[in-house]
Amino acid sequence: MEALLNTVVPVAFIVLTGYLVGKRIDFDLQTLSKLSIYVLVPVLIFDAMLRAKLTGASVLGITAGFFLASLGLYLLALGLSRWLRFEQGTAKAMIASATFPNSGNMGLSLTFFALGQPGLDRAIVFFIASSVLMFGLGPAFLRGGGFLQSLWFTLKLPLFWALA
Template identity: 35%
Template structure:
């Protein structure tokens, strides 16, 4: 088991750590501005990898249904856990909202996809694509509600979803598959080329963002919420995901991919929601850093474990 974990660490985590480290160094010593890169990621790289992956994905309708069911049921269970813990610990509303964001949303896009590709190959990436699309929709609707229930506006939330180019890329990919069509060879080649740049760019962005959120000030009154969030994301989240997967009778590569994606660190865009709606951004940003760092040890163990099942 130890040998398998070490092998996974070398084969999967080490390659991922190179662009993350490069981004962190650039952010720390060259003050790398991630805003233009985020625009590139959101409006160019993300739609390209979604279109490229979904258009070629070897995934059945049964996998799609099971993935969507898992995404929603897992979210429900995590939300219930976060709400119960918030009440038991008598957290203030901002910390309670921050704990909900920490517990429910994972970095499945700009960390999860490259990890799945390295760990499970193209088949794993195919299986992950539907989950990632579901997460994009959930974060921009339910995520907004979690961050600011009193300010939540259904119309604005839905509008924010359809402002994402990746959604249209997904729709185009599903239409092409439904009609039995393919992109012209020249276009498909160009899209694949852009998709190939996705992993190193978004991982470098993640590294630069980690350096920035690390400097965020954390007040003493959020310490309890911090340790609770860390426990939920690193320990309870994988167990809850495992329970949901068993309930839905999901097996094979889809089982492995969904378990890993549901066990990823706190989503970076959670701190964006926290800052916008006053949901204890210092708590969320600190959890982002520490769950990401811890994931370099936790995820190899999980990958080795699902690989031996």
């Protein structure tokens, strides 16, 4: 019962607060997205990396498994979008939704509730890997352009400096 109170109540409070504030204040979503990508996510990842207690082999195994599964989903979505002859925008949306999971936010709290601290430590590694993929490669993929232009754009994101 204590684990329930320690995980569900704070998440419910945050969701309720966000709902109430969203009803009263008209936010600029572009600014919030930039704040998230450039400040909030790097800080969350930095803090999570400091707290997790896993062996290097566990971290590498979870990370490798995540990236192999993501590669498989990417190839499947790419193949389906070509087979179904989707327009470029529709294909990008399908590939992005299949490849970039939303594994943070409530996922981490629910993992802690269901699996305790050992599960949370592993979920944090998964979250970090998905953040590298989503916030590191995702903007470059969705933005388009040449490889060097995309690489430069990706390297300017503070996520990588937080990981370093």
